Amino acid sequence: MxxxxxxxxxxxxxxxxxxxxxxxxxxxxxxxxxxxxxxxxxxxxxxxxxxxxxxxxxxxxxxxxxxxxxxxxxxxxxxxPWLPEPVFADSGALGPLETVEQRESLSLGMLVxxxxxxxxxxxxxxxxxxxxxxxxxxxxxxxxxxxxxxxxxxxxxxxxxxxxxxFTAAPEQRRKLLERFLEATLGGDVAGLERMLAEDVVAWSDGGGKAPALRHLLVDREKLLRYLLDLAGHPRVTSMTAGTANGEPAIMLDVDGRFFAVIVPEFDGDRITALYAVANPDKLAFFMKQTM
CATH class of the missing domain: 1.20.140.160 (PhyR, sigma-like (SL) domain)
Structure with a gap:
């Protein structure tokens, strides 16, 4: 028919x-x-x-x-580590996001x-x-x-x-926390980062073997702090700017003038408990199609 x-x-x-x-x-x-x-x-x-x-x-x-x-x-x-593909949810492409449950179920942390x-x-x-x-x-x-x-x-x-x-913090609060985190990272503010990173913070990095990324979960707070400062100061890193992914505040990372990764921090109160970084170019293709 x-x-x-x-x-x-x-x-x-x-x-x-x-x-x-x-x-x-x-x-x-x-x-x-x-x-x-x-x-x-x-x-x-x-x-x-x-x-x-x-x-x-x-x-x-x-x-x-x-x-x-x-x-x-x-x-x-x-x-x-495997992470979900990031998406730009603000366009309404993923159906209604009217309730807390609808928004929560879309976050990278919940998908993990x-x-x-x-x-x-x-x-x-x-x-x-x-x-x-x-x-x-x-x-x-x-x-x-x-x-x-x-x-x-x-x-x-x-x-x-x-x-x-x-996932209970209000979007406005998460946005302000992300901006604080980004400012501390770019400014080399060690004390500021220490205050924001939880003792048991975990970093996930998904390159899929196609982009530079951590091969294992990073569970050492001090190593993560140094990694973030080294990343922000790397000569090939063109910019780190605030954006959104999966309806959450996120960092857009450009390397050599090209979009390289989406980094989404997960907050518990005012502390970061997890960082999800997606750099696998295959997983960024849909996001780029939505936003570029």
């Missing part, structure tokens, strides 16, 4: 929401685009979708679950936490938290009984619950 103009419009009305769902499930914008396109091709061939929102959510979720299963094996072979979950746990959590589906609706999407879905969701919340306090 060919797609009619009406059906095309109904799909387009759901495109951003579907992309936002696929991205939260996969942590990869390029893969999420492919999933949405696959869903569209299935929508073209279908003539039985009474509720396009529910039908498409089910198709996208199941396509993502298939990809997550294979992605886990691939990520075991990844060079260095979601990697701890099984694919079904991740799907149950994202569908419930970010998109407000009832347990009954999630059960229908995953083709499981409701009791099982409640159990999946409960386990998912237990896995990520202890860390959720990291």
């Amino acid at each position: 060919g797609v009619t103009q009406e059906r095309l419009e109904r799909f387009e009305a759901n495109r951003r929401r579907l992309f936002g769902l696929a991205y939260r499930l996969l942590g990869e914008a390029s893969e999420a685009e492919d999933v949405v396109q696959d869903a569209y091709l299935r929508w073209e061939r279908s003539d039985s979708a009474v509720s396009p929102e529910a039908w498409l959510a089910k198709v996208v979720t199941n396509l993502c679950l298939d990809r997550l299963t294979s992605a886990r094996a691939q990520r075991e072979q990844y060079v260095g 936490l979601l990697e701890r979950l099984t694919p079904p746990e991740r799907a149950a959590f994202v569908l419930r938290e970010a998109f407000g589906h009832s347990h009954r609706e999630v059960a229908e999407i995953l083709e499981l009984d409701e009791a099982h879905v409640r159990q999946l969701y409960r386990r998912a919340r237990q896995h990520v619950g202890a860390a959720r306090r990291r």
Whole structure:
């Protein structure tokens, strides 16, 4: 069956929401685009979708679950730490960001936490938290009984619950903290950085073997402090400026006059508990397409 103009419009009305769902499930914008396109091709061939929102959510979720299963094996072979692809969320490309849960589920820190979950746990959590589906609706999407879905969701919340306090600061507060951090880094303010870096701060750096990056998590606060000062003073570093990624304040790093990395600090109160730096050029392509 060919797609009619009406059906095309109904799909387009759901495109951003579907992309936002696929991205939260996969942590990869390029893969999420492919999933949405696959869903569209299935929508073209279908003539039985009474509720396009529910039908498409089910198709996208199941396509993502298939990809997550294979992605886990691939990520075991990844060079260095794996981080999600950053995205520019302010354009509305990832669906509504009206609630705390919707914004929280998009942050790099939360996406890293979601990697701890099984694919079904991740799907149950994202569908419930970010998109407000009832347990009954999630059960229908995953083709499981409701009791099982409640159990999946409960386990998912237990896995990520202890860390959720990291995402409670208001955006304006995080922006001011990032500016303080950037000023201290560029100014070589050792004491200022020491005050901002938590004792147990962890730095993630994802180069994927294609860009200079740390090969392992950096868990030494003093080494991280020296690394930041060396980075800011490196002669090839053209600029470090404030921006946004995944709806959060972030640092845009240029090297030799070219965009090189996105660095997102994670705050607990006024202390930085984690730094996520994505330099793999493959993972920056979508972000650059959105912002450049």
